[in-house]
Amino acid sequence: MYIALDLESEEPIYTQLKNQIIAGIAKKELRSGDPLPSVRSLASDLGINLHTVNKAYQQLKQEGFILIHRQKGVVVNPDGVPSVDEAYWSEITKRIHPIIAESVCRNVTEQDFLQLCRQIYAEFQSKE
Amino acid sequence: MYIALDLESEEPIYTQLKNQIIAGIAKKELRSGDPLPSVRSLASDLGINLHTVNKAYQQLKQEGFILIHRQKGVVVNPDGVPSVDEAYWSEITKRIHPIIAESVCRNVTEQDFLQLCRQIYAEFQSKE
DNA sequence: TATCTGTTATACATATAATATAACAGATAG
DNA sequence: CTATCTGTTATATTATATGTATAACAGATA
Structure with missing residues (x-):
């Protein structure tokens, strides 16, 4: 790698x-x-x-x-990475929150933002 | 405030x-x-x-x-916050990328992730 | 025995974060 | 005019984070 x-x-x-x-x-x-x-x-x-x-x-x-x-x-990790739990969920919420606040201020539409996320998600599934 | x-x-x-x-x-x-x-x-x-x-x-x-x-x-800013441009778009891409990488590892589905983003977006439009 | 592993302990240099004073120049209220 | 408030700039100090440099220890391996 x-x-x-x-x-x-x-x-x-x-x-x-x-x-x-x-x-x-x-x-x-x-x-x-x-x-x-x-x-x-x-x-x-x-x-x-x-x-x-x-x-x-x-x-x-x-x-x-x-x-x-x-x-x-x-x-x-042979058992796989631990799946999402409550603590992790609240952590990523805290990390995404300020990014979306900025995006709202800059007139990034919800649709454009979600599309960006979909695109990044796709990047991680291209080899499956 | x-x-x-x-x-x-x-x-x-x-x-x-x-x-x-x-x-x-x-x-x-x-x-x-x-x-x-x-x-x-x-x-x-x-x-x-x-x-x-x-x-x-x-x-x-x-x-x-x-x-x-x-x-x-x-x-x-009386003229409003400058709207999204190419530089800002690439910046938020860089910021979201590692968050989504982690989420993929932790089996957060794309649907769940997008739903979280929608929820945060909604938080900023509750008073409109 | 020699070598590789992760781990720990120091030490050092640099950068960032936060505070503490102090001063300057422009604007404003009395 | 004077006093006060504004943003701004300059220093200095403390604490923490980052990254490097060596060194050593204990367990595993060839």
Whole structure:
């Protein structure tokens, strides 16, 4: 799986890395049980520090996307990513809310906004 | 217009303030030409520093939500907030993308996601 | 035994967030 | 004219976040 980082971006490197791995899982380029590189090798490949990769991995682990075994290394959660629950639902509501507020102010119609969401959803199902 | 800040939140204070003003405009609690408090009085009311308010105001000004006249004070943009353009469209795409990636991983259906967006959209049109 | 793993601990540099004062220039009310 | 309020700018300080750099430890493996 290809990962491209923008070192000039305001978005922290560990966040970019995290989001690209999540996108990889969403696109099924990464499947349950698939191995991920070790923190050291991935850091080396990307030309960044071991701790930056580790921070991304730790958060992915904490959120249930991956498991980290002392023996087996790092793998995409074999049981699948935990499904939506109440806490997650309220979290994405909080994240979407300000985006929609802005869109309303800028005269983005509900239809245009929903169409954009459909388009992005489609992007994650193209390989199924 | 009532503003509630969470000083314990990870979200910066100036971002909370900015988003609540934008939400106020979206809900039409704030209309074109309406005055906003001076940086000093708002800072005093909220119990925060003048510069924190100023930072929020400067960004709102830079993004076209408000105007700041030396004479007339701070007002919601009398010409209305600039409508969506290509740059803004690509920006919200970037912001929504990782949210949808996560939702796909967590088995949030497209229908459920769209329904949430509709619900939030409705919240901003309840007073029209 | 040597090497690779995740993990932890320090240390350092830089940037951001938030506060605290202070001052300036323009406008306004008394 | 004077005093006050406006946005703005400039410094300084504190705390936290980000990213890097080394180093070490313990478990697993070849």
